[in-house]
Amino acid sequence: MMALDGIFLNYLTKELRENLIGSVVQKIYQPSTRMIIVVLRKDGQTLKLLISVSQNSPRIHITDKNFENPQSPTAFCMLLRKRLSSAKIKDIRQHELERTVFVDFQHLNELGDSIQSSLVCEMMGRYSNIILISQQGVILDAIIRVNSSMSSKRLVLPGCEYILPPDQGKMCFTRDKFEDIINNIFKYNPEEKLKNVIFNVCQGVSLKTAERLIKYIGLEDKRVKDLDDNEKLLFSQRLKKFIKDLYTFTLNSVIFIEEYVYKKGVFINEFTKCNFKVQNVISNLLDEYYYSRDKSDIIKCKISSLESLIKTKILRYKKKIESQNKELDLCKNKDTYKIYADLLLSNLYVIKKGMECVNVKNFYCKNEEICIKLDPRLSGSDNAKLYYKKYNKYKKAGVVLLEQVKLTMEEIKYLENILEYLSMCENNDDIEEVKNELYISGYLKDKIKTKNLSKSKPLCFTTKEGLKVFVGKNSIQNEKLTFKIANKKDIWFHVKDMPGSHTILFLEGKDPSYDSILYAAKICCMYSKAKNSSNVAVDYTSISNVKKIPGSKSGMVNYKNYKTVYVTPEKLTLK
Numbered sequence: 001m002m003a004l005d006g007i008f009l010n011y012l013t014k015e016l017r018e019n020l021i022g023s024v025v026q027k028i029y030q031p032s033t034r035m036i037i038v039v040l041r042k043d044g045q046t047l048k049l050l051i052s053v054s055q056n057s058p059r060i061h062i063t064d065k066n067f068e069n070p071q072s073p074t075a076f077c078m079l080l081r082k083r084l085s086s087a088k089i090k091d092i093r094q095h096e097l098e099r100t101v102f103v104d105f106q107h108l109n110e111l112g113d114s115i116q117s118s119l120v121c122e123m124m125g126r127y128s129n130i131i132l133i134s135q136q137g138v139i140l141d142a143i144i145r146v147n148s149s150m151s152s153k154r155l156v157l158p159g160c161e162y163i164l165p166p167d168q169g170k171m172c173f174t175r176d177k178f179e180d181i182i183n184n185i186f187k188y189n190p191e192e193k194l195k196n197v198i199f200n201v202c203q204g205v206s207l208k209t210a211e212r213l214i215k216y217i218g219l220e221d222k223r224v225k226d227l228d229d230n231e232k233l234l235f236s237q238r239l240k241k242f243i244k245d246l247y248t249f250t251l252n253s254v255i256f257i258e259e260y261v262y263k264k265g266v267f268i269n270e271f272t273k274c275n276f277k278v279q280n281v282i283s284n285l286l287d288e289y290y291y292s293r294d295k296s297d298i299i300k301c302k303i304s305s306l307e308s309l310i311k312t313k314i315l316r317y318k319k320k321i322e323s324q325n326k327e328l329d330l331c332k333n334k335d336t337y338k339i340y341a342d343l344l345l346s347n348l349y350v351i352k353k354g355m356e357c358v359n360v361k362n363f364y365c366k367n368e369e370i371c372i373k374l375d376p377r378l379s380g381s382d383n384a385k386l387y388y389k390k391y392n393k394y395k396k397a398g399v400v401l402l403e404q405v406k407l408t409m410e411e412i413k414y415l416e417n418i419l420e421y422l423s424m425c426e427n428n429d430d431i432e433e434v435k436n437e438l439y440i441s442g443y444l445k446d447k448i449k450t451k452n453l454s455k456s457k458p459l460c461f462t463t464k465e466g467l468k469v470f471v472g473k474n475s476i477q478n479e480k481l482t483f484k485i486a487n488k489k490d491i492w493f494h495v496k497d498m499p500g501s502h503t504i505l506f507l508e509g510k511d512p513s514y515d516s517i518l519y520a521a522k523i524c525c526m527y528s529k530a531k532n533s534s535n536v537a538v539d540y541t542s543i544s545n546v547k548k549i550p551g552s553k554s555g556m557v558n559y560k561n562y563k564t565v566y567v568t569p570e571k572l573t574l575k
Contacts, residue, residue: 004059004123004286006097006204010174010246012061012282013094013101016049019062019283023047025087025105030077031067034143036130040089049103050287051121053128053143056297057290060101060121062283065291079141080132083107083117090116095164096172097204099123122165133162170203173243182236190225194235197224213242302431303422306438310415310422313443317412324405331398334391339364340372341387344380351380414441414475414553416499420529421474424501429456434474441553461523463516468506471527475555478502479548482557488544491517493524496537496564500528502555504543518567525569534568 023042030036038049050063073081087107094101103119117140120131130143139160146156154163171181181202188197198210205213214220217238219231227235339362344351347360354376361367374383418434425431433456438444458481459471470485472478478501482492486504491512493503503524505512521538530536541562549556 004099005206005209006094006099007206007209007246008282009094009099009101009123010097010204012286013092015282016060016062017092020047020049020089020092023089025084025089028077028080028084029067029069030074030143031069033074034128035067036077036080036143037063037067038084051103051119051130052290053121053123053130054294055126055128057294058099058123058125058128059286059290060103060123061286063287063291065287076132076141076143080119083132083140084119087117096175098165099204100165120162124165127165129156131156131162137162168203171201172203173246178240178243182239186224186227186232188224190223192224194219194222194224194227213238299425299428299431302428303425306422306431306434307419309443310419314412314415317408317415321405321408321412324401324408328398328401328405331394331401334394334398337387337391337394341384341391343370344372344384344387348380348384351383353377353379410552410556413499414556415443416529417475417555420499420501420527424459424473424527427456430473433476437475437554459527461519463505463512463519465510465513465516467508467510467512467516469520469523470504470506471523472502472555475553478555482543482546483548486543488542490543491520491540492543492546492559493520493538493540494559495525495528495530496539498529500524500530502557503527505540518565521565521567522569525567531569535566536569537564537566539564 020040020042023040025038026041026046027039028036029039032054034054035050035052038051040047040049048063049060050065051060052058084105084107087105089103090106091104092101093104099122101121101123103121105117105119106114107117109115116135118133118135120129120133122129122131129146132140132142134140139156139158139162141158142156144156145158146154148155153166171184173181184201185194185197188201192200195207195210195214198205198213199207202210214222217235219227219235222231342364343360343362344358346363347358350360351358351374355374356376357371357373358380359369359371362370374380375386378386418438421434422431425434435444439446456473456477458473458477461469461471463469470481472481481504482502486492486506490507491505493505494500501524503520505516505520517540521540524538525531525533525536528536539559539562541559545561546557546559549558
């Protein structure tokens, strides 16, 4: 979690001021509903200022990443372009140590007079906002409008006066005297831990920053009442140095790193004793941290959206099968209707119009007497015809329904495979390939643009013998691996009776050891629905024994002459 609190923002604002004051606005665009990019020009250099008020990643910093520019700009984006095009950044300032930053622009109005407008960037979690205000403090518009139904205390609407977010009543390092801050800390609830006291008394200090500060001083888990005179003196000296750094702008920022894991957090490195990567430019730090995280979040969001669509389809198909099975149950009685018709024709002489039923001897079953219901409006022969009609109807329906159930089961199996492929998606290209497959199969209406997509490659592993093992990440890759790339003598693996990827052990003219077969089987299991199971059955056979099912979707195959091995999946290193 990132500690982008008022303290961190204080350093960031100073850095932005040094780099951006005097720059001129060239372009403005809005890549998403809660983000704007301001393209600036200064001293022959192009800079991009990113302002995001996403609930889980509100921030402001210079970025060198590229974001897609939507074809249709929003009304707020159009207003910014109208007001701020060719404007010059006059100042970038933070309100005390709150998470509110003002970017002041100097520009000309319609009459040619020089005026000032400000973008207010409020970075407060789900209450974050970007607000454009006039020099008089009147709201011109906001990226998120807040009306009376959303908040009774603070309206954010065009024409309203801009009011700062509510003050929490905390003391500010840049406003209040140091002695007063220290006295308030030591007078606070003596039963509270020191880190909580700093968080509750000092403005702009997040709980994480307070924890790091206390750890740096060496007073972890100490309560206010536990401090002796020497510890109080030490605390005062270190806090005074911390406040001094706010004015002298001395900061080294870091990204915490764990083995095989991406960025974990951003803090001030003076307080840390962890594995970290130093980043001297704060904007670069934020850009690196959030780009990776946002990219991951976007991928997760896209995957989640597709998963929801597929699970809904699967649920509908399962309900469809239930309905089809009920109809099949009715079809099971078809022979009874033929018997009724035959018996009625044999006993026409006893049947008269108006009868609701008739008792006859069943010569198909030891002449047992049975009762057959009749339509009183029809004659005996017409009643017989009615039962023959039912018999023929259910006879034909049974054949059709069996085929429909089979097709529906195949659709479910196909979609369950797609769910597994989605769990393997690592980037946007992987997702787009799956979406394109869903479009081809008729599950998505909008055609996917595949021109700019770089085709994703199958996963590749290497056995101890040096043999390659490839795993398809979607149905198209599965089919290509099995029927176009692999040799007929190569070995094909698939988890028994469960959704999963095609896994190919490429022999390259060698005879594989049993260890290599087990290794490939474990990989196959890892990329299937059985990845969290144990003692999983994996079938394997030569490619020559694998055949595509005629008329079926991509990746759907039949295979014969196979062997089965039982394995437990485990995480293996990708080569």
